[in-house]
Amino acid sequence: MSASKRDQLVQNALQAFYEGGFHAIGMDRVAKETGVSKTAIYKHFRTKDELVLATLRLRDEQFRNWLVRRVEALADDPADQLLAVFTALGEWFDEPGFKSCMFIKASSEYQDRDEPIHRTAAEHKKLLQKYFSMLAKKAKLIEPDEVARQILILKEGAIVLAHIYGSKTVANDARRAAETILGASLARN
Amino acid sequence: MSASKRDQLVQNALQAFYEGGFHAIGMDRVAKETGVSKTAIYKHFRTKDELVLATLRLRDEQFRNWLVRRVEALADDPADQLLAVFTALGEWFDEPGFKSCMFIKASSEYQDRDEPIHRTAAEHKKLLQKYFSMLAKKAKLIEPDEVARQILILKEGAIVLAHIYGSKTVANDARRAAETILGASLARN
DNA sequence: ATTAACATTAACCGATCGGTTAATGTAATC
């Protein structure tokens, strides 16, 4: 199997797990929906968990790339970019295929914090927090790290609620909350 | 089976699903851990999904009762009560058995919004939102409904992050964000 | 043309899935 075929397998498995859930989608189903035989899959991944890990690593890269690019397209000023996060989220929520965050779902199904899959989800969130922290520092906020953590909390809450009851206002509510928080952290300057 | 024994079955099943996940815990396992035979379980619940629904209804009642009582014990003023939500959450996060919110996990494993289990999770969140809305109105905030939705977003985000990487500051961060939001909504009065 | 190396297929493994059925135990009614 060529490298690109392996990538396609991971991409298709990612799609299957995202749409169907990790435990609910079996390896036979993965084989069928990716067009790759089970034997071929197990040639590249020793266990299902390793395949799941590969899909999460791909998702991490895809999601953070998408977010950073979309945010940079939406705003120039770092403070505005922190708010643009929620504009981008709102666009994501409106996509027909939106089904919450893959890492929240992964941590829901692999609950133990020392499981590699759970740890991968945690690392993804840490990287997002670092990104927000960098923006908050560039925006010269008083307490950039705390604000970054709060932005992350708003982001995760918005995703969960957008998935649970597809509210059209949730991205907007989160954005306005972020505006208030940023406003308070700027005002003290 | 007496009514109280049925309640015990649901309570034990709730514990098993909360700790192990809905798809990961099979009915044989439920039977073993509740001490009730599978046949006896299926006398009261036609399907596994109906048992899951029963556990969610119980959890909804338990969680909201706990939250309201804890909040009322922590503060008298309605605005302070909205902040006390996050103090209560922090206590919950510190409990050894804490493993995220059962309804977030349910909506992660039963993703389709028209599934009864998913809808039950949505109703739980709606009821919390109503509770926050009532407090916000009693606190005479300018935009009580919007603030209530934002408090809910902060709550869900805090739960997710507390579960994913057990941060000790996440409840505090959310609380301070709520303080800022409430402060802004009071200041305009 | 033969052989060696690699992919792919599909049958198979024991275990478990959600759910049912037949047999056994137990208690109350007659």
Added chain:
DNA sequence: GATTACATTAACCGATCGGTTAATGTTAAT
């Protein structure tokens, strides 16, 4: 004491779980 009603047990159902193995292609080097 026989009968009825109900609980409980455990064996069982086909399907699917994660994972393996043997057989079959296919390709490339000899």
